[in-house]
Amino acid sequence: MKRKMTIQEIARLAGVSKATVSRVLNNRGGVSPETRRKVEEVIKLYSYTPNLVARGLSLKKTGSIGLIVAHTAERLSSHLFFIEFLRGISAVLDERGFRLIVATAESEDRYETSCRSMAEGGVVDGVVVLGVRRNDKRLRHFLRAGIPVVTVGRPIGFPRVDYVDVDNAGGARVATEYLLRLGHEEILFINGPEGHTASLARERGYRRAHRALKREVDGELIVYGDFSFESGYETVRRFLVRGRVPSAVFAASDLAAMGAITAFKEAGIRVGNEVSVVGFDDIPYAHFFDPPLTTVRQPIYEMGKEAGRILLLRLEEGTGPERLYKVFPTQLIVRESTIRS
Amino acid sequence: MKRKMTIQEIARLAGVSKATVSRVLNNRGGVSPETRRKVEEVIKLYSYTPNLVARGLSLKKTGSIGLIVAHTAERLSSHLFFIEFLRGISAVLDERGFRLIVATAESEDRYETSCRSMAEGGVVDGVVVLGVRRNDKRLRHFLRAGIPVVTVGRPIGFPRVDYVDVDNAGGARVATEYLLRLGHEEILFINGPEGHTASLARERGYRRAHRALKREVDGELIVYGDFSFESGYETVRRFLVRGRVPSAVFAASDLAAMGAITAFKEAGIRVGNEVSVVGFDDIPYAHFFDPPLTTVRQPIYEMGKEAGRILLLRLEEGTGPERLYKVFPTQLIVRESTIRS
């Protein structure tokens, strides 16, 4: 474990100045071939690598980007989302040599400080915010600090912030229309958290489907959850206990859908037979579930990649006037958890 | 979006020197009450926060720790593991103001460079390595660079590296003995990846259980997978296609167990009735599965916390001679996927 070398020492060993070593390191021009060769030799000999923190200070670029994860209220399903998203964004970031700093927190105020330190401490060049809400306080921190932001989900209230999104309204509408056309009259909608921009859009889609097919929406059938298995399970149980059996369920996540199905099963109600359930996400084992789950697929991995691309573009191009965004289409995957009523 | 303030400007505005502002910021002594008050006032007025990169350079501490995730070969199950672990370690890290840098990569060599830059770029104070293998190359990078490492799983070949682990051998043994005592003779063991230290230990437990009860181990019944649903599913299918129906399955992850159960179901074989399946992990919805899964619980969240604690301890205490480690016990959770044969 020999001590870490500095550019100064390399310069001395190669008989040149720091400036020249720096030029060699960054492939700048203006270095004679023989000097370059000599410096490179010394660098290789001592397997020197520059200190990235010092470089960051000098360049005012850290090479890190922050991934701001909604604080832990939203549980497993958003976690599966998170994982896929992480894979996607990592893929493009480390292709370009960027590091990823993940901010999570257990409590609301720890989360607050964590965001602040990221915004103001100068430790990230840009951030991606997951699970954005309308007028999200977090965004203000970053914008005020002049840090580029890309949100996942359209950032309501921030008309100039870049984002990636999936066509939530469209996806929800297609799923709901599908259920309505199957003859279901009472479609229980287990939505995501209230205020979540994705929840808002999906609710819009649910309502539009009803309007398009000239049905009334019963407000009691719209319930907010947190994407979790438990929220799907509990919601259906609450309905069953009250003796109200919805003929179909549209859940805002596959896990919630699985929870709903489990609750039906426990009550002896056969899903895909007596009632229909549609999920959202198409997580990898949705098609292994019993029954295989009809669901709305969203390309999470691709969204991660695109978020990374947009952020990097913004970092390179500087702050152009135009908003960069991309909205991905969804796809209804019909399996066996749905049936004509 | 007013420009970021520096300590110099605050000093000027407060009519003092940088040094004094620094002392106030870090609650050092040797500042008169009134000066302190005045400086704090200016700091609050401009809501100044110090640049953490500069501080890092000066202190030779970055306040970041790296989480090195096995590259993406291992899929969803390790991902669930990853999420829980991440929650745990985040909890202790941001309680202490540390940031978490996650290193993943799509390809093996990107992964390599990602590790190197983390080891040598001076961007992290310490790292936690997930999914450690015997003689893991990654560890060498970090150790050579003098960066404290905590591994998850006992780091075979590195007798002085700190680690957290779960009693894999014990857990596997208890599960296997349980199955043997239920009268199962042919227990298919769907292990994790070959070379994984956890896989090695679990296989040891599987063998010990057989030895303790005076049974022979049939080598063909030990199969390596990658913790995924698919690996469980495919493995059982391969057996069934060949006409060999194991009377029980012990899988190294809950997802693999669920895959196995699904394969049995498709073949019309009732799990928890004709055959038994035991998983490993006790992921949150294991008890909602059909049938509810008998499994070996490991306290992943706690392991994350402990890994964080050990790493922070090591960072503070410097490099003491003793190895720090903690091995967590497992617990067999009996549900309905197992039955007397």
Next chain:
DNA sequence: CCCTTTGCTGTAACCGGTTTCAAGCAAAGT
């Protein structure tokens, strides 16, 4: 042959903090 241009290199300032050290000054001791 002299002047300009070109190419290579080093000096020094800078990024924004922390810390050592010495100086200034008031209170206390003799």
Next chain:
DNA sequence: ACTTTGCTTGAAACCGGTTACAGCAAAGGG
């Protein structure tokens, strides 16, 4: 009145890079 002590403060060096600028030698042009 003079030294000692203790507290407060600022100047300057340092962390390890990047870069503007200037110097200098060799090459090119008239």
